[in-house]
Amino acid sequence: MQLSGVFAPLPTPFDEDDRLDLDRLKGAYERFASGPLTGFVVLGSNGEAALMDDEESDRAIEAARAVIPHGRPFIVGTGRESTRAAISATRRAADLGADAVLVRTPGFFKSQMTADVFVRHYTAVADASPVPVLLYNFTAVTGVNLPVAAVGRLATHPNIAGMKESGGDVAQLADLVATTPASFQVLAGSASTTYASLCVGVTGAILALAAVVPDACVRLYTLTRQSRHDEARALQQELVPLARLLSGYGVAGLKAALRIAGVDAGEPRRPLLPVSEEGIAQLRQAVGRLQVTA
Amino acid sequence: MQLSGVFAPLPTPFDEDDRLDLDRLKGAYERFASGPLTGFVVLGSNGEAALMDDEESDRAIEAARAVIPHGRPFIVGTGRESTRAAISATRRAADLGADAVLVRTPGFFKSQMTADVFVRHYTAVADASPVPVLLYNFTAVTGVNLPVAAVGRLATHPNIAGMKESGGDVAQLADLVATTPASFQVLAGSASTTYASLCVGVTGAILALAAVVPDACVRLYTLTRQSRHDEARALQQELVPLARLLSGYGVAGLKAALRIAGVDAGEPRRPLLPVSEEGIAQLRQAVGRLQVTA
Amino acid sequence: MQLSGVFAPLPTPFDEDDRLDLDRLKGAYERFASGPLTGFVVLGSNGEAALMDDEESDRAIEAARAVIPHGRPFIVGTGRESTRAAISATRRAADLGADAVLVRTPGFFKSQMTADVFVRHYTAVADASPVPVLLYNFTAVTGVNLPVAAVGRLATHPNIAGMKESGGDVAQLADLVATTPASFQVLAGSASTTYASLCVGVTGAILALAAVVPDACVRLYTLTRQSRHDEARALQQELVPLARLLSGYGVAGLKAALRIAGVDAGEPRRPLLPVSEEGIAQLRQAVGRLQVTA
């Protein structure tokens, strides 16, 4: 499975009573599917998977699968704290049509999450998974770091295809690229350092920013691939303000920015709160500037 | 509901295939119930609630309720990431006989967890809960801190009875005591600072250590209440080595220490790994020393 | 040398042109000397020693020695980054009349500051010092932590009399007390946790707060020594707001609070800036409340 390019994590719409809103989901996902992105991740961190139960997750996958065209990678987040639950979620996602699964590290018992624990966990999941597995390191959310050496050990597993590294530590990304075989695909997750990440050898990126301004993100990728470094660097810097706002406001910011960009993905589920008026004004300005640019 | 005294978080036994083991649970909980502790917490962090699904949780509560005698507080952990799921878990726990619920802060979306978010979340849960609610701040695990000011706002809710603060920051505990009405009961969760916590005014403690050496922990509480400060201080210091080992080895350490103390609570669920031979030797020594002392 | 009681770190006055102001120093120190404190520290962190050169330091010690009455411990801060400079500063301070020296850990090369490095550094200083040496751990400023085990090794040196631990981690203080012989005197440095620190066995405290409200700090110490725990706990809690402001505003806050209390110690040396008007108003309120109390 080729993972070169730009992917977006898709938000999960809820209605005014905090219930999964499949109609809104279909409407929004059709918009995403009509754009230029390489592929999509549903039920990732930005998909509020942490706020949904298994039954809701299954319905969301099913609805998304009906809209996302085959031929573009359809990746489903199936990370869970227990190995058992991660395997179960992975199998269900594969049954429901996932092309691959993105499995966030467990992180609740932070001090116990050694390299060995990670290797056993991912090996068990990959052994059991009917579809390729992507590792997923998101230290800002989990509070743990998947060590480069553990990735190196896992990268030779025939059913582990790559990973998403959400942190902006470019040295760690370079290390991941250098420590793994060429067939292992490292995807960046930080929109403020995407250009630098591509420089050090990642094959692509999964960016909330790409859900909001897909054309600009694809252009950044293409410019870098074409070695048009000055243009890429300049575009990256134009993307930074919106990237920072999305990072700062989180899921609520992504949903607000999408509304500004014309996509209705609802509001975040409680306890998350919608973005303040001030935040919306900042987002409107940042999105507006990039649309003029594009 | 009176929460003065020493409580233990009870571990959840699993069998060799990682399945909930209710027979072992009953055997272990009968041992706990025959001891001197004031009350019990099931499905807390040390109960591996984060590794269990809702159906397993319900069965564990039911089995525990059948063993824990009425008249001693039977507290159930019902923290979830979404407000909706926390309310649902709370209602089910109350239906199954919980005397109170201990609701860990959400923490997945760390940067969004403002004081306002916490106040709304806990207010919604307390409004919906049939039984008293205890707040639960465990920064080392969640990566977020429930601010003292937010606790101050929540402490006047008629259905919020108190809180567990797992951190060892004695100044924060003193602040919590000073900022809340006398009816709001602050429970300490750090076994290395229990004596100092009692000095600054907490009403009791919930300690994994108390599952392993209940007599010593109750004695520490009693000595302090009787103003026998020199003896309390000395006993506290004797407890520190085992407290540190339990803190360092986590759930696996608790289960290994219990086995040393004669209680079979099985091994932790994957991805958690059992304690190494070296760790067991350290635990054996530390438990042995305290049994001689007692 | 007995170090039981309450000590204050004395600020170093500068004039409007940032020059050492010995007249102001004498005036201020006479005020301190007329109060109830057990002893004094000059050229500590709050004495802005880090902003002074060796020649200024010597003149400040000399002027202070002329004012501080013999019979009350006169302690001089002589911590330096190199062992050589720390020894030299220690010898000069002893020549100028210091009763003891307080030697802050080096911390510039943070990652190299192992337990071994600290043990060698302090052993060399103590071997060379004509007067007793106090270790000084101030992690918030140095970014390094002097490990309890290193203190345990150093505590048996005949010329190391004790230490100041500025952190508020009460478990670490209890550990220090438990790990060192009774003759080794542990002094607390955190005003918000002084009462809890005394509970776990420290012999006294060195507090910027004590420069501003010496009577209240001495009372806190006395109440605890007399086992009047409820009164001590209540007084501690009254002291917290001013303690927090002094901690938050640093040296500039100490100098502003002293002016409010009637002592002219000038303004901090650049790059430090004076406290804002808003900060002064907060300090005035907090000092005022405690003076009414006292």
Place this chain on the structure above:
Amino acid sequence: MQLSGVFAPLPTPFDEDDRLDLDRLKGAYERFASGPLTGFVVLGSNGEAALMDDEESDRAIEAARAVIPHGRPFIVGTGRESTRAAISATRRAADLGADAVLVRTPGFFKSQMTADVFVRHYTAVADASPVPVLLYNFTAVTGVNLPVAAVGRLATHPNIAGMKESGGDVAQLADLVATTPASFQVLAGSASTTYASLCVGVTGAILALAAVVPDACVRLYTLTRQSRHDEARALQQELVPLARLLSGYGVAGLKAALRIAGVDAGEPRRPLLPVSEEGIAQLRQAVGRLQVTA
């Protein structure tokens, strides 16, 4: 003053009795001067300036100036905690022939180091300096971060020519480049991310690694400038192991690596300890590999 290229921070030799060793200094610096580097920094962090007094510093500058050829930037570290001392050190360095000064942020009073404090401090130093001033942000050592916005304000000062940013946060480097005029020269200080830093627009780098393997570092710079990105990326990755060892072992590691490379710069000054035998073996292997490569 042009600062495009690769610079090395030069170590300061001491003899067996911890005294400044000017003979060794001359011998070592002649070796450095005979190499391909763009310029040199003396009395930087790796020059152990923090362990030297003013008189020693002056003698070291004088001796270095006599060896380093004019025409290649000769930069002297003159950061001090007080504004007054930083100005004095800067003037003396200029008198002794410095082409520019590198002024590390003050950082002792961490919590007081606001953007305003930094702007006033650097403005005062730059106003007083006879030679161009370079800002210097080294968070790992100082514990404070010079905010990008403060750099933006300072970058327009006619006597502030650029900065060294020692951190490996490539997003912050990109931000610094984007926030400052083209005439303001940003130099990277992290050898593991030099290639990525050059990608995002820094003009050069000051690297301890460049003192040990100058040819390889100059080649990395040249390859990137020539847009030979694949070769640059590969070379960067070859440099990472030695870069990590130097970062991990600090000054002692640099001096040991230099000895392996044939340059005698002595041992670090106490309290720093020499590298262990094991560390020397690791360094020998890493240096050897790069010499074969080159």
